[in-house]
Amino acid sequence: MSERISRADVVHVARLARLRLDDDEIDLFTGQLGDILAHAADIEALDVGDIPPTSHPLPLVNVMRADVVTPSVDRDEVLAQAPAPEDGRFRVPPVLGEEP
Amino acid sequence: MTDFSAAAATDATPIEPTLPDGWELVVGLEVHVELDTASKLFCGCANQFGSEPNTNICPICLGLPGSLPVMNERAVELAMTLGRALDCDVRRSVMARKNYFYPDMPKDFQTTQYDQPTNSDGRLVLGDGFVVGVERAHIEEDTGKSTHIGGGGRISDAQYSLVDYNRAGVPLVEIVSRPDMRTIEHAKAYVEELREILIATGVSDARMEEGSMRVDANVSVRPHGSDELRTRCEIKNINSVRSLGRAIEYEARRHIDLWTSGSAPDQETRHWDEEGGRTLPGRKKEDADDYRYFQEPDLVPLDPAPETVAAIDAAMPPLPSARRAALADATGADPASVALLVGRGQDELALAAIAAGADADKVVVRLVNDLAVDDWSKVTATALAELVEMESSGAISATQAKQILADMTERGGDPAILAAARGFEAMDTDELETLLDGLIADNPDEWARFTSGDDADHKKMQGFFTGQIMKATRGQADGKTVARLLAQRST
Ligand SMILES: [Zn+2]
Numbered sequence: 001m002s003e004r005i006s007r008a009d010v011v012h013v014a015r016l017a018r019l020r021l022d023d024d025e026i027d028l029f030t031g032q033l034g035d036i037l038a039h040a041a042d043i044e045a046l047d048v049g050d051i052p053p054t055s056h057p058l059p060l061v062n063v064m065r066a067d068v069v070t071p072s073v074d075r076d077e078v079l080a081q082a083p084a085p086e087d088g089r090f091r092v093p094p095v096l097g098e099e100p
Numbered sequence: 101m102t103d104f105s106a107a108a109a110t111d112a113t114p115i116e117p118t119l120p121d122g123w124e125l126v127v128g129l130e131v132h133v134e135l136d137t138a139s140k141l142f143c144g145c146a147n148q149f150g151s152e153p154n155t156n157i158c159p160i161c162l163g164l165p166g167s168l169p170v171m172n173e174r175a176v177e178l179a180m181t182l183g184r185a186l187d188c189d190v191r192r193s194v195m196a197r198k199n200y201f202y203p204d205m206p207k208d209f210q211t212t213q214y215d216q217p218t219n220s221d222g223r224l225v226l227g228d229g230f231v232v233g234v235e236r237a238h239i240e241e242d243t244g245k246s247t248h249i250g251g252g253g254r255i256s257d258a259q260y261s262l263v264d265y266n267r268a269g270v271p272l273v274e275i276v277s278r279p280d281m282r283t284i285e286h287a288k289a290y291v292e293e294l295r296e297i298l299i300a301t302g303v304s305d306a307r308m309e310e311g312s313m314r315v316d317a318n319v320s321v322r323p324h325g326s327d328e329l330r331t332r333c334e335i336k337n338i339n340s341v342r343s344l345g346r347a348i349e350y351e352a353r354r355h356i357d358l359w360t361s362g363s364a365p366d367q368e369t370r371h372w373d374e375e376g377g378r379t380l381p382g383r384k385k386e387d388a389d390d391y392r393y394f395q396e397p398d399l400v401p402l403d404p405a406p407e408t409v410a411a412i413d414a415a416m417p418p419l420p421s422a423r424r425a426a427l428a429d430a431t432g433a434d435p436a437s438v439a440l441l442v443g444r445g446q447d448e449l450a451l452a453a454i455a456a457g458a459d460a461d462k463v464v465v466r467l468v469n470d471l472a473v474d475d476w477s478k479v480t481a482t483a484l485a486e487l488v489e490m491e492s493s494g495a496i497s498a499t500q501a502k503q504i505l506a507d508m509t510e511r512g513g514d515p516a517i518l519a520a521a522r523g524f525e526a527m528d529t530d531e532l533e534t535l536l537d538g539l540i541a542d543n544p545d546e547w548a549r550f551t552s553g554d555d556a557d558h559k560k561m562q563g564f565f566t567g568q569i570m571k572a573t574r575g576q577a578d579g580k581t582v583a584r585l586l587a588q589r590s591t
Contacts, residue, residue: 016199016390016392018201055194055216055395055401056194056395056397056400056401057397058400060400061192061400061401061402061403062400062401062402062403062404063170063171063399063400064170064171064172064173064176065144065170065171065172065173066173066174067137067138067139067172067173067174067175068138068139068144069138069139069144069145069146070139070143070144070145070158071144072145072146072155072156072157072158073157073158073159075152075153075154075155075157078154078157078162079154086262087153087262088152088153088154088264089153089154089247089262089263089264090154090203090262090263090264090265091260091261091262091263092203092246092260092261092262092263093260093261094248094258094259094260094261095202095203095246095248095258095261
């Protein structure tokens, strides 16, 4: 089933997800992801013309809350859990690349 | 995101005058605006500019495990209001995750709309009647704010960054125009008109300098008359309407230079460098557009009932274009004055003063010249009408009217009482004539220069006599009456 997804695809997707995979893992996931896609292809072969597309498992729309301010959390408590708070903010490594 | 499918120029297509002959400018704009809600899009943290860093944050907007977003009803209402103001179809929509890693987005994805936006296929009509298509206006959340430390604040040389998540999760609408604009003036007019619509509808305060309105420009050029779409660049970091014009012109010229030298621009995101007056390439991103969008499983679709949309239409306040038409109709004022007063939101005051019987021309002049202030809430239409009437009847001079209007702006009140408080009494003409005749008798040389000197002399002496009168009357004489009396005596 590996023709549905190539090793290169898996490497690409892993990089987008910031996952470092070794060669064995790439082989393993290429096979597994191929199986999943094969299953999707089976479903694709069925005639589902009469079935409305599902955008959510629950038959709900317009679930909303009123525009009311509720208390935020304590900044010091949050920052205490960050590896390197500085000046009331979260310190992060230098950002490479542009904001999307 | 912009659909570049622009038709070839016709005779009616405007031409950008600052570019070399034979080239056509093609511009589409993407405008992000923060919605004027009390709370954020998916949580109850305050939507507030200028708070202490990281004081408006919670597990939801920090994307902590187990937290669940719930849509802000007011944000949806404001987004749909903007959609209808832009003539969009308001439809069933679905939230989606746009996946990317960047520290200003703590969840590692931005919740936005992708293939099913709330508003699509609208248009914005500019002041001169030019129509710009609006492809979509979708709901999404804002990101946090990074400050780059070291390396002079430049992102590429920074030693580290500090992140404030107060802005993360603030409700936004992104308005994507079609690439319909052909001149810099139209691009600027689009942003200005959109800004006025946002303010008039209460959707956003649309302050570019505070970042509650942010404009990115997609710029390309092509030979005039062609319908091809050449490589475009997206220009970011534009923080004023003036910069927008400069950035588009710079970028268009850069493209023309590349094309004419047998080269071609790369499709890329560039940044406007305000001080250098140029655009600079962003760092190249591999897989830049590979955001692996998928539907947000934690939020259900938005599906406004027809009655909901009808209610939004019914509650729509008059839009700036209609307000300009109404003010022009009532005053016959020039388009620039009309646009200025509607832009300031003073059209309602002007119309009410005119309805109360004030002279339309004088109302417009008084407001245009003397009410360029942020807060004029103490000036009532009745008081303004009375002030203009006092000026029209000659009871007070134009200078005095200005001063009284300043008093009214500051503390409100009745212009007649304010005039009395300042000691402004009607200077009757007899009194002025006596005063003037005395001055002429006392200054025969000056009078001779006024009556028989050359133009410069005449003007100078007119100033002399007017000044003396004003001095003697402590500014209470009406300048026009003085000029008339001087003219009468010199013939
Ligand atoms: Zn929050």
